[in-house]
Amino acid sequence: AQKVTQAQTEISVVEKEDVTLDCVYETRDTTYYLFWYKQPPSGELVFLIRRNSFDEQNEISGRYSWNFQKSTSSFNFTITASQVVDSAVYFCALRSSNSNSGYALNFGKGTSLLVTP
Amino acid sequence: ETGVTQSPTHLIKTRGQQVTLRCSSQSGHNTVSWYQQALGQGPQFIFQYYREEENGRGNFPPRFSGLQFPNYSSELNVNALELDDSALYLCASSLAGGGFSYGEQYFGPGTRLTVT
Numbered sequence: 639a640q641k642v643t644q645a646q647t648e649i650s651v652v653e654k655e656d657v658t659l660d661c662v663y664e665t666r667d668t669t670y671y672l673f674w675y676k677q678p679p680s681g682e683l684v685f686l687i688r689r690n691s692f693d694e695q696n697e698i699s700g701r702y703s704w705n706f707q708k709s710t711s712s713f714n715f716t717i718t719a720s721q722v723v724d725s726a727v728y729f730c731a732l733r734s735s736n737s738n739s740g741y742a743l744n745f746g747k748g749t750s751l752l753v754t755p
Numbered sequence: 756e757t758g759v760t761q762s763p764t765h766l767i768k769t770r771g772q773q774v775t776l777r778c779s780s781q782s783g784h785n786t787v788s789w790y791q792q793a794l795g796q797g798p799q800f801i802f803q804y805y806r807e808e809e810n811g812r813g814n815f816p817p818r819f820s821g822l823q824f825p826n827y828s829s830e831l832n833v834n835a836l837e838l839d840d841s842a843l844y845l846c847a848s849s850l851a852g853g854g855f856s857y858g859e860q861y862f863g864p865g866t867r868l869t870v871t
Contacts, residue, residue, distance in 0.1 A: 642797075741788075743788070
């Protein structure tokens, strides 16, 4: 069975602060994929990143960075110098490489981030 | 490049009725997945269609059914609506080939269904 845990339900920061969103996953698959999506109040899920299980390199994209630690089954997301526009719900998701699962995304419950001026 | 579109945006139905939600895939994508997102929860996988056939299903009863058309657009049908079916229904498209789906899923804006 696959499971994604986002222990932080809500986080509130002041603009320009750095913030890290935690994601811990469980899977029996040796090959899998991890994702982060952003859901602004409009409701549409916006793809942010995909990480393959065989690629443990961390990634940076502008103010966003991701730390993949296979040893601790974690895939954390850091926003540097947060801005009000970063306010949204962020979801971590796990997808199996097993075709029997239909390549479904298994989502965590999300972390609601509020950035205030 | 056209993104994923869904219709209608909002819908109100009465318990016991039937509903059809529609989704148009992003240009070049051949796989469609449907998710149900209850308030305050993460999306839950309903099913996925590839080449007009169901390619995987989550833990949803048979009254949730779907179709994929030759142009890769899709429908989600829900029969005998229950109050707990009230949710945001999200459609996502992706690219798959040779049985292997390596592409990201791109989501539409969703349909907000309210069952009274």
